[in-house]
Amino acid sequence: MRSGTQNTSLWPVTDWSALGRAAEAVGVSPEPLEKLIRRYQHPLTVFLRWRFPWLSHEAERLVIEFAEDRILKEGWLKRPQAARGRFRDFLKRSLVNFVKGRYRRRDVQDLATPLDELAQEPAAPAPASAAFDLDWTRTLLAETLRRMEADCRQPGRDQPKRSQTWEIFRIRLLSPMLENAEPWPYEQVVERFELRSPGEAFNLLNSAKRIFRRHLVQVVSEYEGDARAAGELEDLRALLVKMTDARARPASSNKPPRT
Amino acid sequence: MNLRTKVPAFDSSTAVHASPAAGLLRLLELDEHTPTNWPRADAAAMFQHQLAAPLELDLSGENAPGSTTVEALAELPRARRAGIRTFADLFSHAAPPLAVLKVAKDFFKRAARSQPRDSAEHRVAHACYLLSVVTARRRLDKRITNLSDTELRHNIHWALRQEWLGQAIHTLLRDAETHL
Numbered sequence A: 001m002r003s004g005t006q007n008t009s010l011w012p013v014t015d016w017s018a019l020g021r022a023a024e025a026v027g028v029s030p031e032p033l034e035k036l037i038r039r040y041q042h043p044l045t046v047f048l049r050w051r052f053p054w055l056s057h058e059a060e061r062l063v064i065e066f067a068e069d070r071i072l073k074e075g076w077l078k079r080p081q082a083a084r085g086r087f088r089d090f091l092k093r094s095l096v097n098f099v100k101g102r103y104r105r106r107d108v109q110d111l112a113t114p115l116d117e118l119a120q121e122p123a124a125p126a127p128a129s130a131a132f133d134l135d136w137t138r139t140l141l142a143e144t145l146r147r148m149e150a151d152c153r154q155p156g157r158d159q160p161k162r163s164q165t166w167e168i169f170r171i172r173l174l175s176p177m178l179e180n181a182e183p184w185p186y187e188q189v190v191e192r193f194e195l196r197s198p199g200e201a202f203n204l205l206n207s208a209k210r211i212f213r214r215h216l217v218q219v220v221s222e223y224e225g226d227a228r229a230a231g232e233l234e235d236l237r238a239l240l241v242k243m244t245d246a247r248a249r250p251a252s253s254n255k256p257p258r259t
Numbered sequence B: 001m002n003l004r005t006k007v008p009a010f011d012s013s014t015a016v017h018a019s020p021a022a023g024l025l026r027l028l029e030l031d032e033h034t035p036t037n038w039p040r041a042d043a044a045a046m047f048q049h050q051l052a053a054p055l056e057l058d059l060s061g062e063n064a065p066g067s068t069t070v071e072a073l074a075e076l077p078r079a080r081r082a083g084i085r086t087f088a089d090l091f092s093h094a095a096p097p098l099a100v101l102k103v104a105k106d107f108f109k110r111a112a113r114s115q116p117r118d119s120a121e122h123r124v125a126h127a128c129y130l131l132s133v134v135t136a137r138r139r140l141d142k143r144i145t146n147l148s149d150t151e152l153r154h155n156i157h158w159a160l161r162q163e164w165l166g167q168a169i170h171t172l173l174r175d176a177e178t179h180l
Helices: A014-027 A030-051 A052-070 A080-082 A087-104 A116-120 A125-152 A162-179 A187-193 A200-223 A226-243 B013-020 B021-028 B040-052 B057-061 B064-079 B087-092 B097-111 B120-140 B149-160 B167-180
Strands: none
Touching: A030 A052, A030 A087, A052 A087, A125 A162, A125 A200, A125 A226, A125 B013, A125 B021, A162 A187, A162 A200, A162 B013, A162 B021, A162 B120, A187 A200, A187 B040, A187 B120, A200 A226, A200 B040, A200 B057, A200 B120, A226 B021, B040 B087, B040 B120, B057 B064, B057 B097, B064 B097, B087 B120, B087 B149, B097 B120, B120 B167, B149 B167
């Protein structure tokens, strides 16, 4: 069950519908469950290694056992849906309890680690937790961009410039933001997109920003709910602000007078 | 889309996962109010592009305001017959239609206000707003703004410091200033 996906994040976005399908499939069809377990195997393994460093050598096996013992158990997957708490927190808690329970049941001679050590909290949870949250944010943004690109490339939309929205977004905003790439010169953008006026460029970029924001809120709402999406985004923003040493703001000068 | 202009390959997931926190922060904060940050060096190209833009494209859209739009829309075919097809034509015509200048002024005022004051977009829109006002004043002897002459002069002085507007526009502005 080694993860074959390209997802490099620790905590993939909770896909509640996939979760529901997986829950329904327990004992019926293995395919959705395999997908689900594959998706969460890597983050759970990394989390387990952080939480119980002395069990690193057993982490992969323990996660597989956790999946078999808990995730594949009928009814277990429906629990977080009922509570509607944070799914990633639910998974983490469940894994910790699973590992502790597992070792309590083991024969004393098999124990490589004393039980009181298992009960201890990690020495430095804060930095590790921030690293989780950073990767979580990355996953959200990657998922948002994936959906936005698919949305923009969807044929049959009534907006004639829809397919160009993604392209101009990534050239003008995304690459400069994420890769510090030089923004394309205006003339080159006009040539590429055959724009007839600056207004067209503004409108395309504004549409792109609206589409991005809509997908971002949607992705966050899927695991936090609509009411708490704004708060979650603010929390993630605060985390990134904290992690960013210097936030360069463009200097302003020679501004035009009042219109 | 002109496919001869090559776009470098880009994978958003890879870019997100390779980006430092600062890049992620910029992206997370992105919304409609985020400036697009065209470099100031682009102001000249943007201004020329605006001057060359067809009037109908910008002025007959849903952005144009209320009753003035109807009047301006009626004027556009007449203006076209008089050889006024672009904003450059409008600002250089000896007798440009007042209704079109008014709606152009409103269009650029709104465009300027929708952008941060230090952006190229704002500067270009502000310059075009000023040109609409100045053209009405100089060619038709009509005041289409609430700005006082002192404020108008202040605006013209700002525009004269903007090299990207070019000599022809500077000449037009100097001429207008002497007739205020």
